[in-house]
Amino acid sequence: MKERIYTIPVNDAFAKDCECALCELEEVTTRDLVNYYMGASMMESDVRVSTNEKGFCSRHLAAMYNLQENRLALGLMLHTHLDDVCKDIGHKLEKSAAPSVAGKIFAGKGDVRQGLVKLAERIEKRTESCALCERLEYTMDRYIDVILWQFFEESEFKRKFSESKGFCLPHTALLLRGCAKYLSASQASAFAKSLAGIQKTSLETMCKDIEWFTLKFDYRNQDKPWGNSKDAVPRTIRKLLGRTDLKQ
Ligand SMILES: [Zn+2]
Ligand SMILES: [Zn+2]
Numbered sequence: 001m002k003e004r005i006y007t008i009p010v011n012d013a014f015a016k017d018c019e020c021a022l023c024e025l026e027e028v029t030t031r032d033l034v035n036y037y038m039g040a041s042m043m044e045s046d047v048r049v050s051t052n053e054k055g056f057c058s059r060h061l062a063a064m065y066n067l068q069e070n071r072l073a074l075g076l077m078l079h080t081h082l083d084d085v086c087k088d089i090g091h092k093l094e095k096s097a098a099p100s101v102a103g104k105i106f107a108g109k110g111d112v113r114q115g116l117v118k119l120a121e122r123i124e125k126r127t128e129s130c131a132l133c134e135r136l137e138y139t140m141d142r143y144i145d146v147i148l149w150q151f152f153e154e155s156e157f158k159r160k161f162s163e164s165k166g167f168c169l170p171h172t173a174l175l176l177r178g179c180a181k182y183l184s185a186s187q188a189s190a191f192a193k194s195l196a197g198i199q200k201t202s203l204e205t206m207c208k209d210i211e212w213f214t215l216k217f218d219y220r221n222q223d224k225p226w227g228n229s230k231d232a233v234p235r236t237i238r239k240l241l242g243r244t245d246l247k248q
Pocket of ligand 1: 020022168
């Protein structure tokens with residue numbers, strides 16, 4: 001039996017009538033992690049070592065800010081992270097902009113522009129790293145493992161999986177990667193076959209829905225029913241890219 005802390009959220013997500021159960025799982029996990037980082041954990045030294053070094057991506061930092069609570073915790077975390085950035089980038093920026101002549105000659109560092117590109121890459125790496133993304137990625141990997149295990153071990157789960165509306169494209173790719181990582185070749189093939197069938201139906205249905213959305217703008221179709229097409233634009237965006245912060 002797989003760990004219940006992972007099987008319960010997986011079963012809850014697959015019980016929902018949604019376009020992608022993994023998007024549901026990701027949303028719930030993200031909400032929990034935002035609350036975790038904005039809660040008492042912010043004071044734990046190992047958490048702070050990680051957030052000082054990695055910081056957060058813009059999406060997750062915005063989610064923390066938009067919670068509109070515990071601004072002190074957020075301020076403390078930002079302060080020590082920024083301090084780390086100052087020591088790292090601030091010092092290197094100064095050095096790269098004006099490398100000493102002696103340093104250039106003896107260390108054989110050559111063109112100043114190479115140093116600037118290197119520093120730009122370092123800055124980009126720092127802005128992309130995110131303590132929350134790393135934990136989210138780990139948890140989603142656990143969920144994928146559980147989904148694949150349940151698919152072969154629990155017939156009721158396999159039925160729910162097969163009757164679902166499929167998955168968004170990023171999570172389809174994640175499932176395929178999980179297949180290659182956790183399953184034998186014959187199991188991977190059986191799972192992928194089932195997934196391919198679900199995705200084919202799901203994408204074709206979505207295609208018809210978005211097409212009917214566009215056809216409804218034709219005056220000849222004005223009085224015809226919308227069917228499932230009224231919200232086809234946001235649903236198509238989510239099917240293509242996963243959960244996005246779209247206004248309703
Ligand atoms: Zn998804
Ligand atoms: Zn992030």
